[in-house]
Amino acid sequence: MQELINRAKELLADGTVARVLGYKAGDLPYNPEPAYFESAEELKDFVYNGFCGANLSKYMIEASKLEGKTMVFLKPCDTYSFNQLLKEHRVDRDKAYIVGVGCKGKLDIEKVKKQGIKGIQSIKGADITDDAQILTIQTIYGEKTCSYGDAMLERCHVCKGKEHRIFDEQIGESKETKDAERFAEVERIEAMSPEEKFAYFRSELSKCIRCNACRNACPACSCRKCVFDSNKFDSSQKANVDSFEEKMFHIIRAFHVAGRCTDCGECSRVCPQGIPLHLFNRKFIKDIDELYGEYQAGADTDSTAPLTDYTFEDAEPSIVGKRG
């Protein structure tokens, strides 16, 4: 972490960047917030640890409108989002000084709490320099431990790889965290009967409160004004009066980001109701991979997106009923 701070100070001092986009220490051991730092003095609050899970690429949309360069710390998976935004002209490469930060997997406090750990006072083992095996947690109710792996976000278990796709420099080491199949959960659902599928998604989506956290945290959902907020389709319903609205919202959201979603997992991370929203996006990714050839959004900035592309021999929509 000190290395990041030192580098930030250097670049601020020599005028390379006008500000630094990173994280500020929170008031609890696990809630650092994304923040801008404009001076060495401000950097005293800078923190970078396992709880810094937010995808800062999203913030670069706004940062691109500011004067001067913004130094930003991006995890490997964040760089896919940055690339994708670059491709869509939503961020300005010249306004970003990207430090690719190594990643050993990011933590999900909800997963810690799900293990019955509450009254958390401090957490040891979450720093990026730690060797990432065990978290030791001091609570009001005594000391608890939790393995790092068990506390990791879902996305880290199916990590795309620890390679930064775009950066100006790299700092810190990464550790492979992939220990599960990316599409296993999608396949599990695909194998269900229509009734089971319906019941599964009804149960999950019934929790949706239409808070729009998934949309607003999503780097692919970068619309200035979402269709669900505008009257262009007569679709600006805010509430969950009927279960259909959640389906409409989540299907269309997934469709709008199909071929653009980098599978960064922010939607699921931020959902207050713990809905595995990534399963929608990942379904499209799987379909695209299978039907139109493997495609990883954000892997580059010049490939043709699957939904703006075609071949004469493309699968017919009837393939949906035919696949096993």
Add this chain to the structure above:
Amino acid sequence: MSLENKEFKPKIVAFCCNWCSYAGADLAGSSRLTYPADVKIIRVPCSCRVNPMFILRAFEKGADGVIMCGCHPGDCHYSTGNYYARRRMTLLFSMLDYIGVENGRTRVEWVSAAEGVKFSETMNSFVEKIYSLGENVRLGDLRCKS
């Protein structure tokens, strides 16, 4: 055709592209090739004009089946429109299948301006399928059911 369920009159929306399928439907009409009156056609310039929102909207408002027809791949009046439509609809239908909507409530058929017979046959078989699936309960908005 199995029409056992006399009570159930499905609502079926058919999006037809202006250049091929709408003309194919016209040909079916002038050839007096019948298909059930449950099918109502909406004319769009090209199958690529069909937004997934339209299809979900139809289901929301109480449609029991939605079919989209366009020019055969390679014959699009706008060269490439139906290629895009094909990918979009494939993904959309796959998603609907994934969330447990009965397969068969949605369909895409390529019908040329010369295929009046195909148009009528397609509509007959699609309507039959919708009858066999029954009322759409998984995608509709309850407020539209009364």
Add this chain to the structure above:
Amino acid sequence: MGSEKKQAEMMKEISGVNPLKCMKCGKCSATCPSYNEMDIKPHQFVSYVINEDIESLVNSKSLWKCLSCFACVERCPRDVKPGKLIDAARQMVVRQKGQDYLLADEIPELLDPELPQQLLVSAFRRYRR
């Protein structure tokens, strides 16, 4: 017949070759150093698979005359890779015979003094599993 079809499918699967891509140009045969030793020529190999006559392939002399030099694979303009088909046919024979294709006792019989030594070595490397 059924089993022939299955074998043909298996051959396509092992080799990863789609024989239907062949345009019958014969460049594989033109390029093959063992051509004259072969009873079934490289380009014929492809059509045998298309016609699902795997029995003949498996029993052919060619199977063991191919040097696996992969010149045919390299030069095939249609990406058909006849060499891989031959390789696949060998695999099938190997699988039928069990763990080892080349049992020590069998070698002297098969030994042709005119065969290059290199082939023996490479065959051992490839098929002794």
Add this chain to the structure above:
Amino acid sequence: MYKIAKENLSALFQLIAETRELYLPVKTAGQTNFAAWSKDAEVDLDTLKTVKSAKDAFFPQSEGLYTVKKEGKKMSIEPERLKEQEFVVFGMKACDVRGMEVLDNVFLSEPVDTFYEARRAHGTIVAMACHEPEETCFCKVFGVDAASPASDVAVWNVGEALYWKAQSEKGEALTEAVKELLTEADEDGAAAVEAEKDAIHKIVEKLPYMSLSLEGWNGDALSEKFDSPVWEELYKPCLACGTCTFVCPTCQCYDIKDYTAGNTVSRYRCWDSCMYSDFTMMAHGNNRTSQMQRFRQRFMHKLVYYPANNDGMYSCTGCGRCVEKCPSALNIVKVVKAFQNQGGEK
């Protein structure tokens, strides 16, 4: 005070449900929220905080107001019926109960919100003392006693039993209705409850947010706080989602919308969030044009405007849901602290 063994709880729920609607924390797909009780529902009284507060029971996320029916060119209007059925909300916490007070000040003062009023009149709140408060809790800062909820019925969770105490007429009535399942608590029971209260108070003292000071936050602080440069820094991580608003027990803003369903139009209201860019959108646009302004609005309302209109009562109960749920780790505590730190420099 009465007592009921935990093993008899499902019988209690069934009994309540015979005469009243019953809402209580139910776990669905891994998350606990208030929902109508049913035999198959997975009741979860162990989770300290439901994701959403219990305010839906009185102020639902969306509710119909009236329906317009069209026949030919004739139109008729059918207003939605007010709540008539008695209902019980079981398992609220002291903070959520305080939340109801906050909402009462808004909806029960003139002009009275009849939909809300009817629900309040027919709803009985059974609240539980917080057995094990968590690090995100700071209700004490707002004078809420986690050990003694100010509800119709208060309940303490001690060992294998719940202790039950009616605290209002409605509470008495409910107690009467379920008496067959309750047993009179003895002196040991009373002592156990006192011990539980003590334990809760002790833990509360240890919570990290206990030192939070609200000094300077009051109805008179308007221009000082409004014009502070601190907001410019604070709002930046905000993604403009409505999570904080929708999990909050005191947020009360709603939008009114129409839904066209063929020949009918239903007018309904639904929660809105001041964090949304289209909040209070008008024909000319929006009077708050930046996220900073929207962000400021939420906290100014909770800590300045609301107290100014309600005898100094804050529109925050310290439930800590926003602390847990904000995707960007922002929350009201950070806001208060930021002003604290900024203190003299300003």
Add this chain to the structure above:
Amino acid sequence: MQRIGVFVCHCGSNIAGAVDVSKVAEMALMEPGVVHAEDYQYMCSEAGQAKIAAAILEKSLTGIVVCSCSPRMHEATFRKAAERAGLNPYMVEIANIREHCSWIHKDMEEATKKAVILMRAAVAKVNLNTPLQAGESRVTKRALVIGGGIAGIQTALDIADAGYEVDIVEKTPSIGGRMSQLDKTFPTLDCSACILTPKMVEAAAHDKIKIYTYSEVEKVSGFVGDFTVDIRKKARSVDMNKCTGCGVCQEKCPSKKAPSEFNRGLNTRSAIYTPFAQAIPNVPVIDREACIKFKTGKCGICSKVCQAGAIDYEQKDEIVTEKYGAIVVATGFDTIQLDKYDEYAYGQSKDVITSLELERVMNAAGPTHGHLERLSDGKAPKEIVFIQCVGSRCADDRGKPYCSKICCMYTAKHAMLIRDKYPDVNVTVFYIDVRTPGKNFDEFYRRAVEQYGVNYIKGQVGKVIPKPDGKLLVQGSDLLDNRQILKEADMVVLATAIEPNPDVRKIATMLTASIDTNNFLTEAHAKLRPVESPTAGIFLSGVCQGPKDIPETVAQAGAAAVKAIGLLAKDKLMTNPCTAQADVLLCNGCSTCENVCPYGAITYEDKEVNDHGIRETRRVAVVNNALCQGCGACTVACPSGAMDLQGFSNRQIIAEVDAICR
């Protein structure tokens, strides 16, 4: 609020026989916005149209719905009728209750119900219609032809003969193109130069044709009817007006080591040069890379010997900006690079040559003055092997997946010419298939075999091995005899695949014309519009669109000319008003719509916007109404709904959906 009139047509008994038309009219009055409804025997008749006009005027209608036959039949009729009554023609919607209803449903009650629903959908839509104006754009009556080969020359001549001005832009110093490099042409064996040169002269002399040689298209803006093109006239270093074309400078030039492009690098040329003797214009250029004066500052011999004083070392590139109504692309082809085909030993032996090189060898003006000889040692060859399909029909990335189309015929030509002139030379052709679909083509090929004794062997060559003695060992297979062949040859000729001129990608990008995976320009419709690009105002001539021989190229050149003339003959272009429009406040500037537009109608601009008080400069989509054809692909690609299609807007279609599902 709209004031809508609904007109229900009986169509004699065609509709009224199955649909209760008065019921439909009656139900129409229940619909929001409908203030007038009536039914009539024949709405399309004079009397019917008069009824519509009368109602529009009397009831001040703002929109009408005609329930009748298919809009494909009478939409235009009713639109005109409405327009005559002062109503915007795009405020008319048709409910198709004949083809889609009365003709296919027997049960009157059922058919009437459906007709009512179709009427409702049309009313719901027209409620949201807005008046649209067909735009007009002017047509600049001048065409640009990019490429001065036979395709470009023919197109230019045809357009010019129709009375329109044409400019040809040619990259090289002379027009003439590939055809000028050919010796003889199949299947008639007439001399290429003899038939091409007169055309070149005709083009140069035509008063409507202006030729820019040694020039390139630099920038294209605008759209159909109104393109603005920057042409870079590269510095020739010779004054076109002064030069007499005497050729003395070329003779005296001391730098003679530059490889001759015209002769495919088989010999050299001087630094100041015309590519070939019949070049048009017959004005040399100085190759500044090779010129001693430009390299060292010393020399200047050409300037000294030029009696006309035409040499101008100071000349600079010049940009000419011109306006055009139509652009024809005729950029032609080149042969592919053979560096990935090691097995054919091209590059290892001078005696392995491409067919185009053979053309030069056989040509009297070529490096060997027309004598057939080995380029390595000048000896007369006795055995010549031709190899077909080198790089054509190839699935891997070494070559091209398509058939180059011309090789079978020119190889037969070469074989025949050699056997004719040198009967003692043996000629062997290794082929995969011999493809001769063309007039007199197969006869030509058979003559090569039957009369001239060319030895055709079915089977591809695997390898060509240069031997130390200078001979070439060709290893091939004879698939018919099932034997491998080892043949010694003195020369090997490769029928090398052709590919579009590499510059075409750059040009296509400038023109926003689409291109396929092989870099051939895409036609607007593979069958019905084969000489037009999907981008309006861009036409395709010659091999840039796909492999072709000379007669086909000339035919297509004429067709492209006709299409261009058809455009230039119009004074104004009426544009379809049902085009896409971007809402600048919603546009993200993401370029997704641009990527699916088949017409290149969408561009991006930085625009100052005022988004409810927030003023900022944003990158937003702009639709060119003259190019947009209204397919709607962009509207669905756009996630924010910023892109909408006039006449088929999102809200209109949704209103129809709602009305049907009601």
